[in-house]
Amino acid sequence: MVCKMDDLSVPVPDGEQSKDGKASTLLSKGTVHDDFKREMHFYCQAQVAAKEAMEKLNNLGLPTERPDDYFAEMIKTDAHMHKIREKLANEKQNRENAEKAKKIRRMKQFGKKVQQEVLQKRQQERKQMLEAVDRIKKGKDKLKGDGSDLFDIKTDNTKVRPEKSLKRKRKDAKFGFGGKKKQAKMNSSKSSGDMSGFKPSVHSKAPRNKNKGKPKRMGKSRRNQVKSKKR
Numbered sequence: 685m686v687c688k689m690d691d692l693s694v695p696v697p698d699g700e701q702s703k704d705g706k707a708s709t710l711l712s713k714g715t716v717h718d719d720f721k722r723e724m725h726f727y728c729q730a731q732v733a734a735k736e737a738m739e740k741l742n743n744l745g746l747p748t749e750r751p752d753d754y755f756a757e758m759i760k761t762d763a764h765m766h767k768i769r770e771k772l773a774n775e776k777q778n779r780e781n782a783e784k785a786k787k788i789r790r791m792k793q794f795g796k797k798v799q800q801e802v803l804q805k806r807q808q809e810r811k812q813m814l815e816a817v818d819r820i821k822k823g824k825d826k827l828k829g830d831g832s833d834l835f836d837i838k839t840d841n842t843k844v845r846p847e848k849s850l851k852r853k854r855k856d857a858k859f860g861f862g863g864k865k866k867q868a869k870m871n872s873s874k875s876s877g878d879m880s881g882f883k884p885s886v887h888s889k890a891p892r893n894k895n896k897g898k899p900k901r902m903g904k905s906r907r908n909q910v911k912s913k914k915r
Contacts, residue, residue: 685733 741748758765848856902910 685737687729687732687736689729 738748760768
C-alpha cells in the first residue's frame with residue numbers, strides 16, 4: 685500500500701502551530717532530524733495506508749477479523765512470558781521493600797532525634813535542680829517567704845479510707861471497733877469508789893460451802909452396804 689504525502693496530515697504538538705493554523709502535511713528540512721516528529725509522520729502514513737487497505741479488502745469480500753476458533757502459537761512461549769512476569773513481580777517487590785526500608789530509616793532517625801532531645805532536656809533540668817540545691821546550701825538562695833516549695837513538689841497527705849463491708853460492720857456492732865485495748869479493765873479513782881456492783885456472795889474472800897443445800901454423796905462401798913442391808 686502506498687499513500688501520497690500530500691494527503692497526509694500530522695498533528696501538531698502542544699505549543700506549536702503551522703503557518704495556516706492547521707496540521708502540517710510534509711516534513712520540512714528543519715524537522716527531518718527530529719526523531720519524534722519523523723516517527724509521528726511514519727505512524728500517520730501507516731495509519732492512512734491501513735485504512736485504505738481495509739476498505740479495499742472489504743470491497744473484495746475478504747475477511748479482516750480473526751475468527752473465534754482461530755489458534756496460533758505466540759512468538760513468545762508461555763515459559764518465557766512466565767519468567768518475564770516473575771521478573772517484573774520481583775522488581776516491583778524490590779521497589780516496595782526499598783521504599784519500606786527508607787521509611788523505617790527515616791522513622792528511626794526521627795526517633796533517635798526525639799530521644800536525644802528528651803535526654804538533653806532531662807539533663808538540663810537535673811543540672812538546674814542541682815545548681816539550685818547548691819545555691820541553697822551555700823546560702824545564696826532562700827526558700828520563698830510564702831512557704832511555697834522552690835522545687836514545686838506537691839504531696840497529698842489526705843488518705844481516703846475505703847468503705848467498710850457489711851461483714852466488718854456486723855463484727856463492729858457485736859465486738860466493738862478499734863480503740864485502746866491495753867489496760868482497758870484497769871480501775872480508776874471513780875470506778876474503785878463505786879460499790880454499786882459489789883456482791884458479797886461473789887466478791888467476798890470468806891470461805892463458803894459450795895455444796896450448801898445438797899447432801900454429800902456416799903462412796904461406792906458405802907452405797908453397796910446400804911443396798912445389802914435393804915435386801
